[in-house]
């Protein structure tokens with residue numbers, strides 16, 4: 001991925017509660033296999049169960065190298081692509097649940113895992129059923145440093161600053177974002193791209209599950225904040241070509257990251 005243009009495919013999956021989890025895994029694996037020729041394929045957050053299907057989190061939780069990882073590893077190998085397989089409900093060895101995303105290389109190896117740091121739901125759903133990750137994670141995709149974040153993380157710019165500091169030039173954001181906050185989704189994806197001067201690949205789900213209509217509208221945003229490709233509301237494969245040199249060029253031509261002021265003192269609330 002270090003040389004010429006990089007073809008990315010975002011698979012915006014319709015999470016239909018009428019489809020069994022195993023059947024969806026097989027269906028998504030064939031979609032991934034159909035992306036041979038892409039360099040990097042990205043799936044959404046918690047597509048096996050649905051990001052809002054809290055009732056399924058316990059029963060469908062799986063170990064890191066469980067059924068989803070097995071099927072996705074084989075699909076990445078067959079297609080010969082880098083695969084960000086979205087996220088799964090991970091059951092850790094101590095029994096805790098995490099919203100964990102998985103990055104596979106074209107030889108089917110699990111190269112990076114990221115446990116979602118900011119859990120959504122306030123006092124319900126993921127926020128109470130899952131544990132929080134506590135590590136900033138990047139991966140090396142053939143010489144390109146990708147930064148991993150998941151859905152609600154998009155609202156926390158400080159996490160993206162840390163990813164930029166860790167060298168990320170492409171930010172991968174699988175999501176299950178509701179239709180009623182679709183404007184936030186698109187705006188935040190563009191904001192994170194502009195402030196990070198990095199590509200943002202934001203891949204959401206489609207359909208309705210657990211009474212929540214999902215936004216779809218996955219987007220690929222360039223380091224200037226321009227939307228290169230945007231999906232509609234339904235299941236769709238969204239493809240775009242990235243220029244790996246554009247991040248360095250944008251940062252050199254308009255060097256705002258150089259002007260950051262760090263370590264300012266916080267005012268004393270006692271006045």
Ligand SMILES: NC(=O)CCC(=O)C(=O)O
Pocket residue numbers: 045051119120150151152153155175176177178181184
């Ligand atoms: N799955 C999520 O993290 C949903 C986030 C969301 O709905 C929001 O930030 O708004």
